[in-house]
Amino acid sequence: MSERISRRKLITTGIAAAAGAGGLAVAARLADRYGLIPPDDGGIYGVGETVTYATQRLLTGRHAMAREYTRSDISRIAPVKGEPPENEIYQRLVAGGFADWRLKIDGLVARPSFFSLAELKRLPAERHIYHQACEEGWSFIAEWIGVPLSHVLNQVGVLQQAKYVVFYGFDTNFDAGDKHTIKGKWNSIDMADAWHPQTVLAYGMNGRDELPPGHGAPLRVRIPRQLGGKSTKYLAWINVTDTVKDIGQGWGAGGVERGFSWYAGI
Amino acid sequence: MAETAYLPRVAIRGSESLDAPRHSAVVRITHWITAFAFVGLLISGIAILIAHPRLYWGETGARDGPSLIDLPIPFMIGHSGWGRYLHFLSAWVSVLTGVVYAAHGLLTPHFRKDLLPGKRNFRWGRIWRIVWDEMRWKRPTEEEALTYNVVQRLAYLAVVFVLFPLIILTGLGMSPAIASVVPIVRSGFGGQQSARTIHFFVAVALLLFVFVHIAMVCLAGFSNRVGTMITGRTAGRKEPS
Numbered sequence: 001m002s003e004r005i006s007r008r009k010l011i012t013t014g015i016a017a018a019a020g021a022g023g024l025a026v027a028a029r030l031a032d033r034y035g036l037i038p039p040d041d042g043g044i045y046g047v048g049e050t051v052t053y054a055t056q057r058l059l060t061g062r063h064a065m066a067r068e069y070t071r072s073d074i075s076r077i078a079p080v081k082g083e084p085p086e087n088e089i090y091q092r093l094v095a096g097g098f099a100d101w102r103l104k105i106d107g108l109v110a111r112p113s114f115f116s117l118a119e120l121k122r123l124p125a126e127r128h129i130y131h132q133a134c135e136e137g138w139s140f141i142a143e144w145i146g147v148p149l150s151h152v153l154n155q156v157g158v159l160q161q162a163k164y165v166v167f168y169g170f171d172t173n174f175d176a177g178d179k180h181t182i183k184g185k186w187n188s189i190d191m192a193d194a195w196h197p198q199t200v201l202a203y204g205m206n207g208r209d210e211l212p213p214g215h216g217a218p219l220r221v222r223i224p225r226q227l228g229g230k231s232t233k234y235l236a237w238i239n240v241t242d243t244v245k246d247i248g249q250g251w252g253a254g255g256v257e258r259g260f261s262w263y264a265g266i
Numbered sequence: 267m268a269e270t271a272y273l274p275r276v277a278i279r280g281s282e283s284l285d286a287p288r289h290s291a292v293v294r295i296t297h298w299i300t301a302f303a304f305v306g307l308l309i310s311g312i313a314i315l316i317a318h319p320r321l322y323w324g325e326t327g328a329r330d331g332p333s334l335i336d337l338p339i340p341f342m343i344g345h346s347g348w349g350r351y352l353h354f355l356s357a358w359v360s361v362l363t364g365v366v367y368a369a370h371g372l373l374t375p376h377f378r379k380d381l382l383p384g385k386r387n388f389r390w391g392r393i394w395r396i397v398w399d400e401m402r403w404k405r406p407t408e409e410e411a412l413t414y415n416v417v418q419r420l421a422y423l424a425v426v427f428v429l430f431p432l433i434i435l436t437g438l439g440m441s442p443a444i445a446s447v448v449p450i451v452r453s454g455f456g457g458q459q460s461a462r463t464i465h466f467f468v469a470v471a472l473l474l475f476v477f478v479h480i481a482m483v484c485l486a487g488f489s490n491r492v493g494t495m496i497t498g499r500t501a502g503r504k505e506p507s
Contacts, residue, residue: 045348048355056443064446079328131325131458133442136345137318138328139458225443259347265443266350 035163035190039244039252040262053263060265062192066224069129074206075140080214082171082185085234090170098218103201107166107240110157117218120203123147123155128198130224132231135260144222145204150195158240165194166239166247167221167232172254174237179247187232187253188244188262189223198224201235227264229255287498288412293376294495296367299359304476306356311469313349315339321466325457334463357437364430371426380414381423387416403485411486412500418482421475429472436465 031037036054040046084090093101098117106112126148133139149165165188168174172184193199202222204210211217216233223230230253244252252262289297319339320329327333329341371377396417399406406415414422438444438451439461445452455461483491494500 045351045355048351048358051358052354056441059447060443064443066442066446067449067452073325075326075328075331077328077330079330131442133440133458135317135350137314137320137462139326140328141326225446227442255347259349259351261351261354266354266441 038261038263039188039250040256042251045261049261049263053265056263056265057190057192060192060225062196064225066130066198069131069141071129071143073141074129074143078140078142078206078212078215079138080212081134081136081228082214084213084217085169085171087170090234093170093218094213101218103219103235104237105152105156105240106237108159108162108242109153109240110159111155113156115152117203120147120152120201120219121209123151126200128200128222128224130198130222132222132224132228134228135264143206144200144202145207145209146200146202146219146222148197149199149201149221150197152201153194153240156240161242162191162240163242164188164190164240164244164252166241166244167235168237168239169216169220169232169234170236171234172236182248182254183257184254185232186248187230187255188241188247189226189230193223193225196223196225198222225265227266229260230264288494288500289498290370290374290376291498292366292370292374294498296363296370297495299363300367303356303360303363304472306352307360308469308473310349310352310356313346314353315466316343317345317349321463322459323456323463324459327459361434368426381419381426383416383419387419393417393420400482400485406486421478425472425475429468429475433465433468433472436461436468440465 031050031054036050036057038046038049038053041050084094102114102116103120104112104114124147125145127143127145129141129143131139131141153165166186167188168182168186169184172186173182174186176182189199200222201219202211202216203219205212205215211220216231216235219235220233221231221235244250248254249257251257253260256262287294315337316339318329319337319341320327320333321335321337322331323334371381393416396415400417435451436455438448439455440452440458445458452458452461455464490500
């Protein structure tokens with residue numbers, strides 16, 4: 001009697017284990033195909049990151065909207081993390097009121113382009129009031145004024161192979177010839193966030209037509225469904241690509257080297 | 267003849283009840299995985315907390331604004347990047363293990379038989395007497411140690427059905443991506459900062475549970491109880507009295 005039960009148990013356990021292993025292999029292949037694996041998927045921590053990113057992407061997709069608040073919800077204090085870049089290029093642009101600033105957009109696009117601040121401001125502007133939290137724990141609500149990233153991407157014509165949009169600010173060595181040597185707070189997002197209607201290139205904040213220096217003047221991206229650290233400041237260059245493996249350490253963001261995970265929808 | 271035929275049967279029955287594992291294999295395995303995951307969550311949770319040791323209520327809160335509680339930890343300790351990596355890895359291990367444990371508890375008599383307190387035992391006098399005995403560090407008898415008393419049952423039920431779901435939900439309430447799909451995980455707690463604050467207090471409650479749990483294991487005989495949770499068997503008569 002007990003022998004029969006143990007044999008039955010053994011067989012069912014065996015079948016369950018085989019099904020589990022097979023299921024995992026299929027899941028891994030499907031995950032790769034549908035872009036559910038983050039660039040920082042290596043090592044033991046990569047397992048947790050992959051499960052988090054895949055689960056949240058399956059749940060959120062492109063259509064889940066971050067809550068929009070009202071004017072009266074705007075925080076009195078909008079704290080900043082870090083100082084504006086001190087390098088000469090950026091300081092010269094500040095001194096000239098960003099009149100000489102151009103945003104470069106290239107990579108997997110049909111029409112690589114440069115945009116001046118005035119050109120961006122002539123595009124249809126949107127105002128969004130949403131919540132932003134820092135990885136550290138603090139948060140605030142602010143209004144962001146800018147043009148949807150999707151609008152700009154449509155203007156330059158994104159090619160089908162595109163998988164990531166990479167943001168380089170003046171606090172990176174974005175002009176380095178070898179992309180492997182790029183350091184600093186460069187960051188990247190997947191196409192689901194890039195096309196998301198609430199993702200904006202913001203040039204203004206809290207009713208004003210310009211960004212306070214610490215908040216990323218002249219232009220920053222705002223990605224409301226991720227932690228504030230993803231919203232790269234002081235933008236100089238936006239590159240559309242199918243891989244981030246050749247940038248810096250290949251983990252999709254400069255912060256990963258310092259231990260901050262690439263996906264920050266937490 | 268009748269006597270000799272009767273006695274072996276008693277002996278068999280007795281040895282069967284001794285052989286039946288005190289804890290099932292699923293309970294033992296999920297217990298130890300959860301224990302390891304809890305250590306990971308605790309260490310990384312502290313690392314995340316000391317990056318900003320202030321708690322707020324509502325949607326927002328920052329260093330220059332008003333706070334609910336300022337924890338006595340200096341801001342200088344700063345931020346550790348690996349905290350969130352370890353926290354999420356441990357959280358997934360703990361959540362998936364919890365799903366297996368909960369399914370097992372519902373499909374087998376475990377929750378009903380081992381955790382649900384009988385109506386008869388659910389009396390304040392009895393609860394108070396058990397707590398009083400434990401505070402006086404009075405060792406449970408061998409017979410008492412074979413089943414959970416009403417205080418243990420209530421504590422385990424609170425951990426499994428209140429604290430664990432609450433810490434997962436408040437964790438999700440802090441996620442901007444999840445809050446965009448299921449806004450109530452954030453608004454239901456009164457905002458992102460409220461969810462963070464409740465997350466902290468539930469973590470403290472879980473930590474207190476673990477302290478008392480380990481203290482009670484020591485009281486009942488540490489190596490014996492830990493051995494039972496590993497092998498499933500009680501050491502029987504060798505138990506210290």
